[in-house]
Amino acid sequence: MLNLGILAAGGIARKMAKTITSVDCGVRPYAVAARDGARAAAFAKEFGFETSYEGYDALLADPAVDVVYVATTHNFHKENVRAALEAGKHVLCEKPMTTNEKDARELFELAKQKNLLLSEAVWTRCMPFVSALRASIESGAIGRVHLLTANMGAKLAEKDRIARPELAGGVLLDFAMYTLTIADIVLGEPSEQPVGVCEKNSLGMDIQDAIVMKYPCGAVASLSATGCAASDNKAVVYGDKGRIEFSDFWHPQELAVIVDGRDVKRLPLPFDATGYEYEVREFVRTVESGALECPSLPAQATLRILRQMDKLRKDWDIRYPFE
Ligand SMILES: NC(=O)c1ccc[n+]([C@@H]2O[C@H](COP(=O)([O-])OP(=O)(O)OC[C@H]3O[C@@H](n4cnc5c(N)ncnc54)[C@H](OP(=O)(O)O)[C@@H]3O)[C@@H](O)[C@H]2O)c1
Structure with missing residues (x-):
């Protein structure tokens, strides 16, 4: 131990x-x-x-x-x-x-x-739903993937960690980061860096973001995050034959595969505890193996998402006082 x-x-x-x-x-x-x-x-x-x-x-x-x-x-x-x-x-x-x-x-x-x-x-990257989602897409059940949507919203814009520049606030680093992550899990690296718009609070921190991206396969992603309203926190992967939907998309416990407008399959994926256990177990296994990278948490993925957020913050002129 x-x-x-x-x-x-x-x-x-x-x-x-x-x-x-x-x-x-x-x-x-x-x-x-x-x-x-x-x-x-x-x-x-x-x-x-x-x-x-x-x-x-x-x-x-x-x-x-x-x-x-x-x-x-x-x-x-x-x-x-x-x-x-x-x-x-x-x-x-x-x-x-x-x-x-x-x-x-x-x-x-x-x-x-x-x-x-x-x-x-x-x-998110370490959870059981990731392999189930990939397998469902690869099975061809929903056909070729064209669009991913994901939104995350909770009324937390007033919280210090979102509101304050000295705490590196904003919903981009907090919520939107998860929408970029699910897009990364499903679609990989975009063909161009993301573009988007944001709404800022009086301290210059983004409290609502809308982001779009496109991918070499021709798919597009439409992502949103808000600190001002509770949302359904849903992600949908749309293919030309059907779609896969999941709520609380950064920690889902069920996937729904929908073809011809009706539920074809519901995949229950219950956690052992809170959902955080999977990242800890993978981390421990990796330490014990002597390897220097968790298979589900590669440095390149961290750097890829940070690169996307750097680009958006630059476009939006959001700076933290310590940078
Ligand atoms: N994976 C997830 O599901 C998830 C969910 C929520 C948050 N997070 C992440 O977890 C991290 C912490 O989030 P949280 O919700 O736990 O934040 P939090 O409770 O607001 O703050 C975490 C700790 O940061 C220190 N801190 C906070 N405000 C400070 C200030 N003004 N000056 C100095 N230290 C301060 C405090 O440490 P002390 O206890 O030492 O005073 C506090 O306990 C963030 O990176 C967030 O993005 C992840």
Whole structure:
């Protein structure tokens, strides 16, 4: 069992703690660190972690920590990942790995030099639905794929991590990143970088995005993300014979194959726990194998999506104060 240390005790850290303490993921809930030591201690007590620290450096200095899960806001990922790698830890970092492609490249290079595993925690890519979706498309049931639509929306535009430039806010890095990811899973690399429009808040962060892309096979993708309204969070892959639909598309538990306007097949894909278990298990298997890249979380995929987001942010003139 590898000893897991979590950097930060916020929203996603809680989901991860719940996951690794409810099913076997191959990691032990060993340590948690937060800026506030009392909050870290309360988190450790609640989830049964062995120890807690005030400040991230203290956790990184603990030789018993094998793997670090970075669960801070986007703006801190680069410095947190760098510090964890310098401390000799394998790192699973929440999405997006960094706020731009250049920084992520540097971190992957550092991980390679240190012979450590670094992966971006894009849970979507590790889930059982991915192979089921690919198999359904490859079976020819819906014919040749021409169009993918995906939308993600929740009323979170006022949350600091979306609203504030110093936290690398905006829905692009938070929600739209998942729409770009599902397009990447289904259609691969686009023939041209994406184009789109956005609506910004008073601090200059995008709170609604509409993005389109086209692909060498002739297919197109139409993607949207909003922090201002709850949406059906649905993705649809349209072929010339039918379509595949799935809700909560970044973590679906069912696919529906629809041909001639009627459900032909429903594929149930229930999680073992929360859905985060698949990325953790794959990460642990990869560490134990000595390989330096998770098969479902290749560095190239992280860099590809960051490149697309860099292009959109440049078009939209969205800059973070620390860049
Ligand atoms: N995979 C998923 O499904 C999923 C879902 C939600 C979020 N995420 C990702 O997870 C990461 C964290 O999201 P979250 O919802 O957990 O965020 P959050 O709860 O708002 O913040 C996470 C942690 O970041 C630190 N932090 C927040 N605001 C700060 C500030 N103003 N100054 C200094 N530190 C601050 C805090 O660390 P301390 O605890 O040390 O104080 C906080 O606990 C993001 O990368 C996000 O995109 C992923």
